[in-house]
Every structure is written in structure tokens, then in C-alpha cells.
Amino acid sequence: MANDNKQKRSFSPLTAVGILFAMTLCLLGSAMVYVAFPASVPLLRLLFNPSEKSMGNSLLSFRVEATPFQPVYTQIPEDSEPPLPTPTPLPAPTQTPAPEKNNPSPADPDLTNIPASTYLSGVYGSPQLYTLDCEAQAAVDFARFFDVNIDELEFIDRMPKSDDPEEGFVGDINGPMGQLPPSDYGVHAKPVAELLRDYGIQAKAVRGWDMDQIRAEIASGNPVIVWIVNLPFDIDTEEYTAPNGNTSKVARFEHTWIVTGYNMNTFTVIDSVWTYNVKVSNFKERWEALGNQAIVYRGE
Numbered sequence: 001m002a003n004d005n006k007q008k009r010s011f012s013p014l015t016a017v018g019i020l021f022a023m024t025l026c027l028l029g030s031a032m033v034y035v036a037f038p039a040s041v042p043l044l045r046l047l048f049n050p051s052e053k054s055m056g057n058s059l060l061s062f063r064v065e066a067t068p069f070q071p072v073y074t075q076i077p078e079d080s081e082p083p084l085p086t087p088t089p090l091p092a093p094t095q096t097p098a099p100e101k102n103n104p105s106p107a108d109p110d111l112t113n114i115p116a117s118t119y120l121s122g123v124y125g126s127p128q129l130y131t132l133d134c135e136a137q138a139a140v141d142f143a144r145f146f147d148v149n150i151d152e153l154e155f156i157d158r159m160p161k162s163d164d165p166e167e168g169f170v171g172d173i174n175g176p177m178g179q180l181p182p183s184d185y186g187v188h189a190k191p192v193a194e195l196l197r198d199y200g201i202q203a204k205a206v207r208g209w210d211m212d213q214i215r216a217e218i219a220s221g222n223p224v225i226v227w228i229v230n231l232p233f234d235i236d237t238e239e240y241t242a243p244n245g246n247t248s249k250v251a252r253f254e255h256t257w258i259v260t261g262y263n264m265n266t267f268t269v270i271d272s273v274w275t276y277n278v279k280v281s282n283f284k285e286r287w288e289a290l291g292n293q294a295i296v297y298r299g300e
Contacts, residue, residue, distance in 0.1 A: 110216065111212055111216050114215050114216050114219055115219050116263065117262060117263035117264070118218050118219045118262060119262075119268060120218060120221065120222075120223055120260045120261060122145060123141070123145050123258060123270060124141060124144070125137075125141055125270040125271065125272050125273050125275065126140065126141055126152075126273065127272055128272050129153070130173045131175065131176065131177055132171070132172070132173050132177065132185070132186050133156060133173050134186070134255050134272070135186055135192050136152055136156050136192075137272060138225050138256040138258050139155060139192050139203075139295075140152045140155060141270065142196070142201070142223060142225055142258060143196060143199060146297065148201055155195065156173060158195060159187065159191065159192075160191055160195075162242070162244075163182045163244075164242035164243075164244055164246050165181055165185060165186065165187050165240075165242075165250060165254075166190055166191070166246055167190075167191060167242075167244070168187060168191050169191070170182060170184070170186065171183055171185050172184045177253060178233070178252045178253050179252070180240065180251075180252060181240050181242070182242075182243075185250065185254065186254050188205075188290075188293060189205035189207070189227055189294060189295050190205040192225075193295045201297070202297055203296075203297065203298075204295065204296050204297075204298040205293070205294075205295055206293070206294050206295075207291050207292060207294075208292050209292050209294055210292070211280070211283070211287075214226070214262070215262050217297075218259060218261060218262055223258050223259060223270075223297075224258070224296055225256055225257070225258055225259075225294060225295040226256065226257050226258075226259055226287055226294045227256055227290045227293035227294070228255055228256070228257055228283075228286040228287050228290065229251045229254065229289045230253040230254075230286075231278075231282075233252065233253040235251065235289045236251060236253075237251040237252075237289050237290070238250060248291075249290060249291050250290075251289050251290055257269035257271055257278075258270040258271075260275075264280075265280060266278060266279055266280060266283075267280065269283075
């Protein structure tokens with residue numbers, strides 16, 4: 001009876017752990033279970049990964065699978081670098097490149113050989129300083145393209161004042177938008193072109209041009225300032241007779257764009273700090289509203 005008690009007491013917890021460990025080794029050796037271990041622990045990689053270099057052969061070999069919390073360890077050579085992405089080749093441009101900036105002759109550009117599309121570079125817009133200074137702001141940006149820097153405040157101060165937009169600026173330059181002369185309005189192309197010439201810019205005010213003439217001007221390498229009814233406002237025009245007896249067509253929300261490019265469907269315009277495309281039909285009706293006025297770079 002005493003011997004039986006001794007045998008029962010000799011079956012300790014340490015014996016149970018040993019038996020469990022032996023069974024685990026058997027299962028691992030027969031590849032009946034998969035064990036995942038953290039890839040960041042070198043000791044475990046040394047013990048269980050046969051591909052690791054060590055002082056001897058690995059103790060055990062078994063498959064390692066990823067768990068939802070730990071990816072399978074992948075050994076990366078220390079001197080390797082991640083592959084660089086292969087750049088996608090860009091398609092060859094189809095548009096006609098803009099010609100280099102030059103001084104045009106006084107003659108109008110050739111209308112018989114206009115490229116299908118042209119886009120000028122180097123024309124930059126600037127923010128308006130007042131609610132109604134779009135003409136002065138466009139004139140300053142236009143002059144900068146031809147390497148003439150003009151202070152806009154000085155340009156505004158030198159602009160003649162008049163009740164006739166064909167002779168000078170009508171109203172308060174910081175007045176509300178959308179009014180008609182003699183209220184706060186703005187100025188048409190002629191006085192702006194005359195003032196630009198005082199700064200040495202070969203500016204010419206034109207009226208009654210068509211869109212092919214605008215395209216030909218752009219294709220010759222020169223931007224164009226156009227007088228339009230601003231988006232998105234409705235076109236509302238009327239004939240205005242100034243106190244000096246001169247009659248001209250005026251429009252609510254009179255505005256200016258600098259045209260810098262075109263294709264078959266759109267014109268590219270600079271409007272203060274924004275550059276965007278306008279459909280040909282929209283451009284046409286808003287430009288025609290004020291008599292197809294424009295300023296072009298041309299000697300007189």
C-alpha cells in the first residue's frame with residue numbers, strides 16, 4: 001500500500017509538462033500541426049527556420065503560416081532595394097506648340113493657315129484689387145508677358161475718367177458689379193490700349209473681329225484681351241448715349257479675359273487668378289454682346 005502511494009506521488013506536474021512537450025514534438029515532426037511565431041524574435045527563427053544561418057542545423061523544420069495578427073516572416077537581403085515603378089509612357093502631344101514670343105509686324109496675322117490648336121505659355125494672371133478693376137488688372141498681366149512691368153495702382157490712377165466708357169473709366173472702381181453707365185461700370189478697350197502705349201506696349205484696340213482673327217493672333221504668339229459679359233450672369237445689353245453724344249453698346253457685368261489658347265471646341269482664358277476653358281459657343285455670344293472688342297499686340 002505504501003509503494004502504491006509513492007508511485008502516485010511521483011507523477012508530478014513537471015512529469016505532465018514533459019509528456020505534453022514530447023507529444024508536441026511528435027506532432028511537429030509528423031507535420032500534423034502548423035505553428036506561427038513572431039518574425040521579430042531571432043531565437044525562434046534560429047530554432048525553427050531551416051533557412052536561417054546558425055552554428056548548426058536547425059532543430060526543427062515546419063511550415064509557418066500567417067495569422068490575422070502576424071504575417072509570415074520573409075527574409076529580405078540587407079543590400080536589396082525595392083523595385084522602382086515603371087513609368088507609364090505619355091502619349092505624344094497632338095496640339096500645335098505655341099510659337100516663341102517675338103515682336104510681330106504691324107500687319108494682321110495670316111488667316112489662311114490657322115493651326116487647329118495653339119496654347120501660349122508664360123501668361124500669368126493676378127488678383128483684382130477692386131470690384132471693377134478687371135480691365136486694369138488684365139492690362140498689367142498682358143504687359144508683363146511682353147516684359148513690361150506696370151504697377152496696377154499707378155495704371156488705375158492714370159486711367160482717364162469719363163461718363164463715356166469709350167473715353168475713360170465710368171464710375172467708382174470699387175463700386176458694385178452689374179450696373180450700367182453712368183453708374184459704376186468700367187471702361188472699354190480704346191482708353192486701355194492708349195494707356196498701354198504710354199508704357200511702351202504696342203497695344204491696339206479693335207472692334208468687330210471674328211473668332212478666326214483671335215485664333216490667328218494666338219497662333220502668332222500673342223495673347224489677346226477681350227471684353228465680354230462675365231460668367232455666369234445673363235447677357236443684358238443696351239445702347240447708351242453719353243453726355244458727349246457718343247452712343248455705344250454697354251452690358252451688365254462687363255468684364256475682361258486674356259485669351260491664351262484654343263482648340264476646335266474651347267478657348268482658354270485667364271480670368272484674374274483663374275485659368276479655364278470656355279466653350280466656343282459661350283465665348284462667341286459673350287464676346288459679341290459688347291461688339292467683339294479686343295486689345296491685340298500690334299503697332300499702329
